[in-house]
Amino acid sequence: MEELLKVNHVTMKFGGLKAINELDMSVSKGEIHGLLGPNGSGKTTCFNVISGVYQPTEGNVFLEGKQINGNERYAINELGIARTFQHISLFSTMSVLENVIVGQHCRTKSGLVSAILRTKKERQEEQKMVERAYELLDFVNLTHRAGELACNLPYGEQRLLEIVRGLASAPKLMMLDEASAGMNSTEKKDLIQIIRAISQQGITVLMIEHDMKLAMSLSDEITVLDHGSKIAEGPPADIQKNQQVIEAYLGKGGVARAK
Numbered sequence: 001m002e003e004l005l006k007v008n009h010v011t012m013k014f015g016g017l018k019a020i021n022e023l024d025m026s027v028s029k030g031e032i033h034g035l036l037g038p039n040g041s042g043k044t045t046c047f048n049v050i051s052g053v054y055q056p057t058e059g060n061v062f063l064e065g066k067q068i069n070g071n072e073r074y075a076i077n078e079l080g081i082a083r084t085f086q087h088i089s090l091f092s093t094m095s096v097l098e099n100v101i102v103g104q105h106c107r108t109k110s111g112l113v114s115a116i117l118r119t120k121k122e123r124q125e126e127q128k129m130v131e132r133a134y135e136l137l138d139f140v141n142l143t144h145r146a147g148e149l150a151c152n153l154p155y156g157e158q159r160l161l162e163i164v165r166g167l168a169s170a171p172k173l174m175m176l177d178e179a180s181a182g183m184n185s186t187e188k189k190d191l192i193q194i195i196r197a198i199s200q201q202g203i204t205v206l207m208i209e210h211d212m213k214l215a216m217s218l219s220d221e222i223t224v225l226d227h228g229s230k231i232a233e234g235p236p237a238d239i240q241k242n243q244q245v246i247e248a249y250l251g252k253g254g255v256a257r258a259k
């Protein structure tokens, strides 16, 4: 399959700590790729490097063969990468609809002058953005919440709103950082359908996930980190029986006890 994202020999140091250590990872176009690993193994740092929150200490990140590290976050979003955050990061005092409209910002064409003068072109574009925002809200069954403040939504719906805000930028790659965290089992079932539907739209998904069942059932490919290094990669069936992965999660003592 054609490669969409390439993480090439990336190291990310914080002082003396190597949060990521010479990581190579490849995500193919169209796949759902799980990024797993125990707490503190470097998953979120990896997301932060890919999305431009951090510049890697060493190595490079490529999207469709083009180097993207060195760019600002907004530029990386414009190039086609959207993400959600482990700790929900919405514009909490804006409405649900406004949050999705803001997400489309990097795809708007009208410049500052037309925005101030509110030209016909600008009004038409605004109308299109509202229509598209409603379509996206409908996609995650949040249309009825459009006028509410984002901060008033229940936790699970805030997570969905973060996803559609990301989708609003029409990404090639959607990165989900623990999208199912704090969701109940019904919400998780809905989330699984939503992630599959995102993938069916041709958007590649890279997701950090602590719910093993969810990660194993959704992912086409999985990369596992431990202490900042890649310890395994492959399809879920291989990962589930990989001894190094089992030890990373359970510890050697835990493996012995489980036997």
Ligand SMILES: Nc1ncnc2c1ncn2[C@@H]1O[C@H](COP(=O)(O)OP(=O)(O)OP(=O)(O)O)[C@@H](O)[C@H]1O
Pocket (backbone or CB within 6 Å): 014, 017, 018, 019, 037, 038, 039, 040, 041, 042, 043, 044, 045, 046, 086
């Ligand atoms: N900005 C930072 N400054 C210093 N250390 C950091 C920073 N960000 C992450 N770290 C450290 O890097 C290591 C990897 O953290 P990271 O959050 O990437 O792990 P994770 O796999 O996402 O963990 P979790 O599953 O608990 O979210 C940890 O030891 C963490 O304390």
